[in-house]
Amino acid sequence: MTDPHAASDRIPIALRTQALEALLVGRGLVDPTVMDTFIKMYETDVGPLNGAKVVARAWTDPEYKSRLLVDGTAAVAELGFKGSQGEHIVVVENGPSLHNVVVCTLCSCYPWPLLGLPPSWYKDPAYRSRMVREPRTVLAEMGLHLGDNVEIQVWDSSSEVRYFVLPERPTSTAESAEEDLVRLVTRDAMVGVAKVVA
C-alpha cells in the first residue's frame, strides 16, 4: 500500500462503501437493520424542528430561557432532545448589537438532537475557514447583511462544546403563541447565518 488514495480513487466510492458494508456485515460487526434505523432517524425524525421548539419556548418562557443559557444540555433535555452529539450544548443569544454564528473549523461538530445532521455548506472547507477570517463578508454572501454597529462573534464548535444560537425574536411577533413561533425558526437562524423573519 504505497499510495492507497491513488488506488482507491479509481473505484467509484459507492462501490467502496458497498464493499465495506459487505465485509462488516459478513463479520457480524454491523447489523444492517441498525444502520437503517440510524439513517431513517436522521432522514425523517431528528431535524431543525426540535431546535425551533427550544427557541420558541425560550422566547415565551423567561425562566426556561434562563436555564437554557446557563445549561443548554439540561434545558434541551427537558424538552426530550438528547442523544448522539447532544452533549455539551452551549446556547449563545443574539441581540440588536451582537450577532453569534457557529462554525466547526476542524470537522463538522453540530448539535444533532436539535438540528439534525449539518448541511453541506457547514462542512465545506470554504465556510469553515472563511467564517473565522471574514464573517461579515461570508454572512453577506449568504444573504445576511449586518450593520457595522453589530458585533459578530464566531464560535468554533468541537466535541467539548457544541454551540447553538438563540436568534432574536422578531418584534412583530410579540403577541404570537409559542406554536406559531416554532414555524418561523429556521435551521440557518439557529446556526447564525440568518435572522428569523416574521
Added chain:
Amino acid sequence: MTGGASKNSALPVELDVDGLAAPPRSNGELVFAAPWQSRAFGMAMALTEAGAVDWEDFRQELITQIAGWEATAKPDECFSYYGCWLDALEHVLVTRDLLAAGAVRALAEEIAARPAGWDHGHDHA
C-alpha cells in the same frame, strides 16, 4: 459554496420547508446527497453503538482526513465530506484490526468486475 444553502431547485417536489411538517431536509437540502453517503453514515453510527469503534477516535481520524484533503486538493477538486468520512472509518477499522488493509479495495474491484445486473442493481437505496 454558501450560495446554495437555501435553494431547493434540485428537488423534484415542492417541500414544506418552513412549516411544522418540514422534514430534516428543511431549507431545501436533502440530508444525504446519495445512498452511499447514508450507508457510510449508518455504518459509523452502528459501529459506534456496538462499541466496535470509539466515536472520538473516529472524529480525530475524520479531522485528519479532512485536513489531508485540504492540504493536497487541486484547485478545481470538489470536497467530498462523506468521502473523508469513509476513508476515516476504513482507517480506524484497519487500525483496530477489524479490517485487513486493502480488503475493501479488493472486494470493490471484484464487485466492479461482476457482469452488469448480476444483483438486479440492488444498492440498499
